[in-house]
Amino acid sequence: MEKQKANIDLNNEVIRIRGLQKSFGDYHVLRGIDLDLYQGENLVVLGRSGTGKSVLIKLISGMLYPDAGTINVLGNELTHITEREMESLRIRIGFSFQNSALYDSMTVRQNLEFPLVRNRKGITRKEIDTNVHSVLDAVGLSQTINQMPSELSGGQRKRIGIARTLILNPEIMLYDEPTAGLDPITCIEINELINEVQQRYNTSSIVITHDLTCAKMVGDRVAMLLDGQFQRVGSFDEVFATDDARVKPFYDYNFVE
């Protein structure tokens, strides 16, 4: 269960965020975020509900627009690029949604085919099938290919959601609470899947979670979002080597016997 040593390139930042701010109405959610994600790294983002973790990765994938600050993704300054460039950048980023967001009018196969058919003009039927089977195999759910999303369990839906983002071979993966609401064994399976994706597809990832087991299993580095800023960033043990009343409960809740 121990995490394999990841192949991280500290000289290559795939995401670089400086002074990022975002408000909704009067509520100042993000108040000056600084963050680097290195090539090949899994960065875990921890934080309480409503601290703006989902908002952060929505800003990175261009679903929301920042109020202030810069976001550089794969060499593109998000606030300066055109709509076109944003579109081609988006398919290099995989986004695994908090609630899977499978298209529930389509079968698993159609869900997986959809991004391929839409983005790779002139792709042949055979290539599509090869790709679909390969990602289904990667998430270990080949037998569900003809099922509807409503017939899948929560854990299966999560994995199909991950498979759907993997099919475009993204360079960056953003996971929004991949283990939320799942039983411990499925959680471990998902964590292993995240690590496997990192190794097999050589992606850099941001993993949002409340689950410290997950953080420990998949994270090369951990960042704690407190009051709209990353106040503690480092290895798992570094982040929790503190008596800060905003941090300690996370650890105690998960690990105290």
Next chain:
Amino acid sequence: MRYFISHKQLLQLTDLTFQTIWSIRASISYVNYTFAQLMEGTETTPRTAPSRIKKIGDAISGFFLMLHRIYAFVLRFFKEVFLPPYEFKEVVRQCYETGVKSFTLITLTGFIIGVIFTKQSRPSLTDFGATSWLPSLVSIAIMKALAPLVTALIAAGKVGSSIGAELGSMRVTEQIDAMEVSGTKPFKFLVCTRVIATTFTIPLLATYVALIALFGGYLNIAQNEGTSYATFIEQAFEPITFVDIWASLAKAVVFGFTIGIVGCYQGYNSTKGTEGVGKAANGAVVTAMFLVFIEEVLIVQIAGWFR
């Protein structure tokens, strides 16, 4: 010399119009506000209950706010619909869906309307000894008014609500966001295709309803008066002019567009949470029917000028 105003000027013009409406809205709410303030001083009711005037004011401004948002939505539709990719396959699929969803209900309603309308009109004509006018009367009523209106109302209930619910649940479960981040423009793929589909399909359905209703009327007349098919057709189409047919078709096109755009608007902008889906479906039907009636009145007026 230029005969047409440019796209930009059109935008400016429409924006100006809306700014005017906007300021009217603002002044309404201002008047309401001052009024409410005045009333508050004299009122003896507890302050927690919002005054009735304020409620009405909120409803009015809410209505204008919604109109403005729908207007912005419509503008966006026209901005995006002419740009590639055209999603031709999806449009065809949506046309099929729209047609199939309401086909049975529309057939039944059309036929029954034809039969009942004929049956109910007969006694008044018999009083004047004018039963020979029955085919013309039935056909005028059906072609000019009933067919497009009935089709639109049924489609608002069947198609509009299902568009609202479908897009609403896609919004709530983040499927629309998922589409956006995986390189498909959701507005084009979901909204434009559905609006085009309803705009095309509902005139077709209206034509079909007109024919089915006429058929119902014919069966009733043939049974009672023994009128032959040829005579019936001749009498039925005699009072109908081309302007009438075009006006009816135009009406159906406008109704179709309205149902599509309102359904998509409600679904696409539905709020988070499962109750947002129900609200979207319900809002789609109510708003679409409301607008359909207003448009009916306007188009009948406009068509009158061409006669």
